Amino acid sequence: MLGRMKKAYDVVVVGGGPAGMGAALGARDAGAERILIVDREPEAGGILLQCIHAGFGLHYFKENLTGPEYAQRFLENVIEQDVDVVPGSYAAGVALDSDGIKTVRVMNPAFGMARVTAKAVVLAMGCRERTRGAVRIPGTRPSGVLTAGLAQKFVNMKGYLPGRRIAVLGSGDIGLIMARRLTLEGCRVVGVFELMPYSNGLTRNVVQCLEDFGIPLHLSTTVAYIHGRDRVEKVTVAPVGPDFMPDMRQSRDVVCDTLLISVGLIPENELSQALGIQLDVVTGGPRVSSTLETSMPGVFACGNVLHVHDLVDFVTAEALLAGGFAGEYARGIQRPRDNILLVPGDNVRYCVPHSLSPERAHTIYLRCKVPMKPCIVRVGDLLQKKLKFVVPAEMIMLKIKPDLLERFHGDTLRIDIRPLPGGESSD
């Protein structure tokens, strides 16, 4: 491995999951010669290695692949393309020199602290899970309270079960997938408790992970209290009112030894913050231009570190784009600067990228705040698209052609999602 890492690269990618691998391939396609992927796990592949269920690649490969299968396809591609991969390594920092060259500090027991230079850097560190503390559950602090993703790692990678009688807080996809997974492994999943009046996961998962196994889904309910001295013994659940506070008069106790927390993901932004990159407070990830470049010149971002995705296929699409722009940057190709600011409007939680340029086509990714059906998405006066439904759990993608923007002379475009007359929204 030592001989493999060079001193100077065109593009260094931080993170070897689907985003990082996509970015490396995008950079290669754009003509970058020397590309390095740094990943902290013993193997590249990212979170996909523990997502052993199928449902990946339906769009990108038109096949129904498991997480590891999707990851291996890309890894083989990356190796074929002569990208250097350094696993078990940590990118400790990125410094910007006066001549625009980035120095990335890479740590690994084999070579200690090494410095590699890069003309462009792509941030692809993925995301982490929100914890118990983020949702504030009073009670005791026994063992047995863990995120669904950590439980997934125990089961699928280490071969251990997080417990035997499981309650799940949060109906996001990871929680639903783990409810099924643990049932298949012989555990008893006593229920999934969701704060909102609707599930945060795909309907497919509610049906195939819960209904198939008779696991009850309790909406508008939260875990109000955790009991147990050393280990979880039970949780108190209660329905919530419109203020989302538990109504303790209607609480009941659920006996269990494990509470999985599946209440959302946040971009892994420790490195982004350390670099002083401008972040979007809503996504938690960097603000980026339409070339997916952050506020630090030559530093790009893609995948879950930029904003939390639901389908890895779209992570790949975004990563190929980011890598392509990073590769161009490394080759000194200048893209015209963006001159149109993109602003989230009604029922739009966020949109990425944060600005546009009339020079080329764009894919805008956005999420709604509340479900609405049917509805209409408007990009200023330039574009409108009718949609049968929107839910926060499903990212919306809009393709904008350059000729649309050429006609636009303003400097701000606002995106709104509004209900169509006769439609409903869960406001």
Next chain:
Amino acid sequence: MFDVAIVGGGVIGCAIARELSRYRIDVLLLEAHTEVGFGTSKTNSGIIHAGHHSSPDTLKGRLVVRGNALFDTLCRDLNFGFRRIGELVVAKTDEEVGVLHHLKRQGDAKGVPGLEIWERDRLKSEEPNLSRDLTAALYAPSAGVINPYEFCFSLVENATANGVTLKTESPVDHIEQAPSGLVLHLPRGSVKARFVINCAGIFADRVARMVGLDDFSIHPRKGEEYMLDRRLMGIVRHLIFPVPRKHTKGILIIPTYNGTIMVGPTASDTLDRWDLSTTYEGAAAVFGFIKDLCPSITEKDTITEFAGLRAVSNTNDFIIGASKVKGFINVAGIQSPGLTAAPAIAEYVRDILKAEGLHLKEKKDFNPRVEAPPRFATLPAESREALIRRNPLFARVVCRCEMVTEAEIHHAIDHGARTLDGIKFRSRAGMGRCQGGFCTTRCMDILAARTGQPFERITKRGGGSWIVVPREDALPAFSTRRVPSCSEE
């Protein structure tokens, strides 16, 4: 037979053990939990009080100033983190300002250094984020903050390095009085000691009853604390106290040693000696109160919360002294300012032992120093590279949020960590934003490899706090891949 057996490995027991390790006597420290400090001490606010809050008429009031003064030397020798950030007792009404003056007089009389009354303008310029309604403050520069568990660990490290025997997972079940000493019966065997120091915290009255003593009682008083997000770091620079109430110093704003802001504690009496729960009512009390002190702090900023139990005696003061039972010395009811007074309590107990006939001769080879544990995250680049050259495991990051390296995990285990919390409190792995989501499996791997515990027997903090269960179809001793061992080469 031991000269002295200390029952209770909280901060008091650890401080006494370290003090006694200076002398040529055999000392045993017994702790019921899997690691020292895992009882009340771990949940302590970490404040080193200036000493002006407590009346000189109380034992606690007399020991606190001496304790505070000893912290500079202790910190220098034992290398735990300690910073004198100063304290402000803030007042709004004239009546409250009157209390400030009373506290200042009390403090001056006790020798608390540097007390100053600040008027509104000075307060505003030093602490701009506090409420505009505050009119004055009493500034005490000698107040400081530590991580209480770090203090326990370094005290015990030094004590054991100087010959003290430590036995964890050793609760005292019953005590027999024998002619030459006391026999303490533990889960696995028994030990005999000439003197027994009862610093068993919440359970000190139960331990006293084991030798037939019934003259004091302990009742737990729960305190809930709320840790706030890093973005609030620096919102206040000093410890912020309201004017004190009858039974409690009140709800405080505490910049912890690592800089994270903590608010609390509450004070609610409870009958349950194991009740470590946080509650909606507690949170409401804390945040309702705090918003009057500092309007920008809200409940939404909480990242984690916990509770601890103070050991409050029926006299509401420390109970330290020899008892009717020969050789049995009580050190009970050590509530606030117990952490601050701990070094002074240790000296006081040493003197009691002397008075009771224990001959204390100083060890010529007593080494007062403990090396600071390596903290990769806080070091500049050259020091980091030097560490890596010395030990390549400093180049493998285990906890990404706090940037804790594998070498530091091994160091924690070398110095007593047997549980995930033991690793967490020594190395900080698991204390950051993801709360162990990333590093837990790796810490468990390392614990299993180093301590020989099977993966599924590793606990959060001992007892029944297991993390995982094996699959039902698991084969025993199913090995994961190992690097080629020496024998294969």
Next chain:
Amino acid sequence: MTETVHLTCIGCPVGCPLQLEHEGSEIKEISGNECDRGAKYARQEFLDPRRDLSTTVAVSNALWPRLPVRLTGPIPKDKVLDAARRIHRIRVEAPVTIGQILEADFMGEKGVHLVASRSMPAAGQEDVHHLGETVSPLS
């Protein structure tokens, strides 16, 4: 006698609540669907509900102790728990290649095979390209 089965369509996130009326095994009417996919789904779910299955098996001599596996096609829904139990009895040894058939025509389902969902090289044989030779979970 007409009976009604209630289903939630999984064709898209709308999740139309469907009603399927049947007499015995004969479908009489499907309603509630806003598009054709719903009707197809209801029919399939009633006549022959099938599910994909992925899980892990024990693997020795590799970097991790579990190998992710999958069935190459869906199997009857009521066979899933039993299938999982059978799969969990299987043990393999690295090296394993992605797509390697561990059991063909699984549980009698013709053309549905149990395969490895990823490659796992043997311990010490990691391809230097994507596994650092000096890196291991236990030092």
